[in-house]
Amino acid sequence: MHILHVVGARPNFMKAAPVLVSLAGKPGVRQTLLHTGQHYDAAMSDVFFQQLGMPAPDLNLEVGSGSHARQTAEIMTRFETVALERKPDLVLVYGDVNSTMAAALVCSKLGVRVGHVEAGLRSRDRTMPEEINRLVTDQLADLLFTPSSDADENLFREGVDASKIHRVGNVMIDTLVRLLPCAKAHRAGDVPNRYVLVTLHRPANVDDLPWLGELLLALSALSQEITVVFPVHPRTRQRIADLGLSALSNGHLRLMDPMPYLNFLALQQQAQLVITDSGGIQEETTFLDVPCLTMRENTERPVTVTLGTNQLVGRDIARMQSEARRVLAGESKRAQPIPLWDGKAAERIADVIARQ
Numbered sequence: 001m002h003i004l005h006v007v008g009a010r011p012n013f014m015k016a017a018p019v020l021v022s023l024a025g026k027p028g029v030r031q032t033l034l035h036t037g038q039h040y041d042a043a044m045s046d047v048f049f050q051q052l053g054m055p056a057p058d059l060n061l062e063v064g065s066g067s068h069a070r071q072t073a074e075i076m077t078r079f080e081t082v083a084l085e086r087k088p089d090l091v092l093v094y095g096d097v098n099s100t101m102a103a104a105l106v107c108s109k110l111g112v113r114v115g116h117v118e119a120g121l122r123s124r125d126r127t128m129p130e131e132i133n134r135l136v137t138d139q140l141a142d143l144l145f146t147p148s149s150d151a152d153e154n155l156f157r158e159g160v161d162a163s164k165i166h167r168v169g170n171v172m173i174d175t176l177v178r179l180l181p182c183a184k185a186h187r188a189g190d191v192p193n194r195y196v197l198v199t200l201h202r203p204a205n206v207d208d209l210p211w212l213g214e215l216l217l218a219l220s221a222l223s224q225e226i227t228v229v230f231p232v233h234p235r236t237r238q239r240i241a242d243l244g245l246s247a248l249s250n251g252h253l254r255l256m257d258p259m260p261y262l263n264f265l266a267l268q269q270q271a272q273l274v275i276t277d278s279g280g281i282q283e284e285t286t287f288l289d290v291p292c293l294t295m296r297e298n299t300e301r302p303v304t305v306t307l308g309t310n311q312l313v314g315r316d317i318a319r320m321q322s323e324a325r326r327v328l329a330g331e332s333k334r335a336q337p338i339p340l341w342d343g344k345a346a347e348r349i350a351d352v353i354a355r356q
Contacts, residue, residue: 001028001029001030001089001090001353001356002030002031002032002086002087002088002089002090003023003029003030003031003032003088003089003090003091003092003353004031004032004034004082004083004086004088004090004091004092005019005020005031005032005033005034005091005092005094006034006036006079006091006092006093006094006099006100006103007033007034007035007036007057007094007099008035008036008037008038008039008075008097008098008099008100009038009039009095009097009099010039010048010261011094011095011097011172011279011280012094012095012097012099012100013048013049013052013054013261014048014052014171014172014175014176014261014280015094015095015117015118015171015172015175016033016054016092016094016117016171017052017053017054017175018171018174018175018178018345018346019092019117019171019346019349019350020033020054020055021346022346022347022349022350023349023350023353025350026350026353026354029353029354032058032059032086032088033054033055033057033058033059034057034058034059034060034061034079034082035057035059035060035061036060036061036063036075036078036079036099036102036103037060037061037062037063037064038063038064038065038071038075038097038098038099047260047261048260048261051179051260051261051262052175052179052261059082061074061075061078061079061082063075063078068098068129071098072098072101072102073102075098075099075102075103076102076105076106079102079103079106080106080109080110083106083107083110083112084110088112089112089113090112090113090114090115090143090353090356091103091104091107091112091113091114091115092114092115092116092117093114093115093116093117093137093141094116094117094118095117095118096118096121096130096131096133096134096137096279096300097130097133098129098133100116100133100137101132101133101136101137104116104136104137104140104141105136105140107140108140113142113143113356114137114140114141114142114143115141115142115143115144115145115349115353116137116138116141116143116144116145117145117171117349118145118146118147118170118171118172119134119137119138119141119144119145119146119151119155119165120138120144120146120147120150120151120152120153120154120155120165121134121147121151121154121279121300121301122134122135122151122154122300123298123299123300124298125297125298127204128204130279130300131300134300135158138155138158138160139158139160141164142164143164143166143352143353143356144160144164144165144166145166145167145168145345145349145352146165146166146167146168147167147168147169147170147171147340147341147345148167148170148303148338148339148340149167149303149339150302150303151167152165152167166348166349166352167340168340168345168348168349168352169339169340169341169342169344169345169348170283170338170340170341170345171345171346171349172280172283172284173283173284173287173341173342173343173345174343174344174345174346175261176265176284176287176288176343177342177343178343179261179262179265180265180269182262183262183263183265183266183269184266184269185266186260186262186263186265186266187263187266187267187270188263188266188267191227191229191254191267192227193270194226194227194272195226195227195228195229195270195271195272196222196226196227196228196229196271196272196273196274196275196324196328197229197230197267197268197271197273197274197275198219198228198229198230198274198275198276199230199231199233199274199275199276199277199278199281200212200215200233200236200276200277200295201233201235201236201277201278202277202296203235205277205295205296205315206233206235206236206239207239209239209242209243211315211317212236212239212240212243213243213245214317215295215317215320216240216243216245216248217248218317218320218321219253219275220248220252220253221321222321222324223250223252223253224252225325225328226272226328227251227252227253227254228252228253228254229254229256229267229271230253230254230255230256231256231257231258231259231264231267232255232256232257232258233258234258237255240255265284268281268284268285268288268290269288269290271290272291272327272328273290273291273292273293273324273327273328273332274290274291274292274293275292275293275295275320275324276292276293276294276295277294277295277296279299279300279301282294282299282301282304282308282310283301283304283308285304285308285309285310286303286304286307286308286309286310286335286338287335287338287341289309289334289335290309291309291311291327291332291333292304292308292309292310292311293310293311293313293320293323293324293327294310294311294312294313295313295314295315295320296312296314296315297312297314297315298312299312303338307335307336307337307338308335308336308338309332309333309334309335311323311333
């Protein structure tokens with residue numbers, strides 16, 4: 001069986017790495033790793049591959065950045081040629097980026113079977129491009145690998161055949177479990193023992209310049225009480241420059257460059273609090289039992305709220321400030337174990353595929 005893995009952005013790398021390893025142990029399986037090049041920072045992508053112990057991609061489509069329509073169309077055009085030449089028996093797509101939906105669409109037209117890793121997640125907010133990618137991909141996929149029971153329920157409601165749905169757990173947690181022992185050595189030496197970690201990258205947040213300006217001022221105020229460490233996504237850094245607020249970076253509010261996976265994992269593990277708009281970080285902080293405030297009105301990962309450490313504070317900056325102070329005063333909620341988030345999701349995926 002020839003399996004072709006499609007990755008396009010950093011979160012995909014963490015999800016694909018354990019699946020590649022687990023499938024390598026199955027007899028008769030041949031694998032091809034294709035990087036669409038959707039993520040624009042090739043240097044950071046290379047570091048992620050190295051730290052995750054992934055092989056170099058067999059193919060790179062080098063599509064680069066662009067509007068959603070342009071990028072998706074470019075991926076489809078270039079991937080179709082690969083699919084026709086390589087003739088995979090199964091294409092595995094990951095998460096909810098444009099590469100995921102683009103590859104699933106091409107395969108559907110060509111009659112190639114598709115497996116979606118991290119299927120069934122829903123924010124119910126169709127203003128999010130990722131939500132559209134999830135909905136389309138799950139309607140086209142032949143194998144849907146879900147991380148939690150809420151994902152199963154979403155797919156049932158959408159009329160997906162139950163025989164296609166396989167709850168396997170969370171492959172992001174597989175990677176975290178494997179690499180957590182290595183992370184401590186990658187912590188930045190100049191970061192104090194107590195700090196708040198911040199990440200923001202969603203256009204709905206960072207492209208709203210008045211709101212972003214207010215948030216930065218609020219983080220600056222918080223940094224007078226505890227150091228705030230903020231690895232800044234390139235898009236966010238440009239918006240901060242547009243606002244003329246780059247000078248806010250000082251010894252208390254630290255605007256840093258983006259970090260490789262292990263370095264960032266080390267920061268997450270030791271943080272007193274994480275403030276984010278990232279989906280994956282909601283999951284990782286829950287597993288690490290680190291308090292998390294998510295600056296979104298909704299989440300496609302509700303299990304991180306019901307069983308985990310995550311709280312949705314929306315775009316309410318005053319609420320973020322009050323909840324942050326409450327957490328820092330020791331009033332945070334603790335995580336409960338989530339079924340199948342045990343570091344073995346990729347093994348279960350490989351077992352399902354081997355039975356096909």
